[in-house]
Amino acid sequence: MFTAGDDVQAARTTREVYLDAVRVMATARKLGGIHALEDRFREFIEAWEVESYRKSVAKAAAAGGRAAGKVAFVTGAAQGFGLEIAQDLAAQGACVALADLNARGVQAAADDLCNARGAGRAVGLPVDVTDGNSLADALHRVVRTYGGLDVLVSNAGVLKAESVKTQPAKDFDFVTAVNYKGYFLCVQNAAPILALQHLACPSYLSDIVQINSKSGLAGSNRNAAYAGSKFGGVGLTQSFALELIDDGIKVNAVCPGNFYDGPLWSDPDHGLFVQYLRAGKVPGAKTVADVRQAYEAKSPIHRGCTTKDVMAAVYYVMEQKYETGQAVPVTGGQVMLS
Template sequence: MTFTRWEGRSVIVTGGTRGIGHGIAELFARQGANVLLTGRNGETARAAADGLARSAGGGRVTGMGVDLREPEAIEAMAAEAVRLYGGIDVLCANAGIFPEKPLREMTAADVDEVLSVNLRGSILAVRACLPAMESAGRGRIVLTSSITGPVTGYTGWSHYGASKAGQLGFLRGAALETAPYGITVNAVLPGNVRTEGLVDLGEEYLSGMTAAIPLGRLGDTADIAHAVLFLASDEAAFITGQTLTVDGGQTVPESLDALAPPRS
């Protein structure tokens, strides 16, 4: 059996400066792909790219400031990937924000902010990358959704959950429209992954989340990155419009009691 060779392939990772996105960018770079990682702050994105270029080896890594709330910036991102690397083989639409806000206190601006980055930003990033993929007759698009929204809910993140569920509605239509061009569109649904943002929520939150995971640990960014790498690979060429939950079994038990040892 042969496996995908990533040398020379062009990969965009939005939200690649930290957390899951940084883990995705690192894995593709280690595999030899040329990576354009983005973040809202250009200086931070370039620093993250420089760090990966030194530590990961393999392919080229470039950082670029892209505000996903701005359609022109998204179009410039796609154009830059084509300029740097000659095309776009993979788009990892990963960038997302998750500000906590109770529904009673939520404003229209709060809703717009989350939807504009998480949902609209993903849609526009896909649209911007399509011309390069269509002309090549192939491409892989992988969205980073979440178990929160599509499968579960959590107090304070109803707008976030709506944005992540919306991504899945989008991907199914997008998968149908892009299939004739040899392009696949899929999504990973991470559970609780140990990232900077999760750690900021405190040890009590981390402990509670860990207790709910049958495998007994929080996810690592590499756990998600490997799932993304598979969906972006040649081996996944016949998979489109699908979701892959990567949560350590968190969504399997119907309650914490289900995790207790069976009674004799």
């Protein structure tokens, strides 16, 4: 018998499928012959959730792209940067689970993504990243929906900028809980799923990508709670990488520069431009426009970071087989590693 495929594994799969078909036919003959499947059984199989999973993943893989056939879980995905990450992964062939505390918003985002990329390509999940039970429930739903998990993108994050001399402890605790503890809990709940898949197929590698910040590489004036949580995230990334590589899990952080056009920076009421203006982070600044201009001037490239810039780094760490524990700067030269 000769079988063909894109690689050895595909050829072996073709061989096994054919041999199974031969065995089924042989057994059927012993039991009185082959009979056509009744409509009610065929309809059951068509509607079966496992078959739906197979079709959705196969359809995504057929679309091609740098994430073809992968299942990704993205936190903080109801809007802004997280949503754009999810959209880009779907455009590159992934099935995407969007997770966010905003239940209505994340469901609407997932529905829009399905309308754009095809039914079953996305699910919206209400998730509180500071609650391990919430994360466990969401990840179990991902497995039930898509059959597994390939990529965790820990993106959910918050920021409250203020002088250390005046910042309330509750604000520090809030930032730390979401940015630092939230990342820990995401990995704690996703890692066993990823490890089990590696156990079944030792050549299989999966990815955890933390969306960190340039503030995880260099201190941030009057922004200690945020910078501290992001420095801690780099420490977690390196520690997770050392432990989880035995399970075939690569762990890396991507550290974007300032993403000026998203709500984190540009929200008119709570964005960083407004917060930094109030906190006096930019001497002499009288307007939000003054603050933005000052920050754009800090990068040698004289502009803010974009989703396209960051996704290039995300795909880099996903595609590299010899890269783990790294914090990759995407800062336009504002932060340069020595």
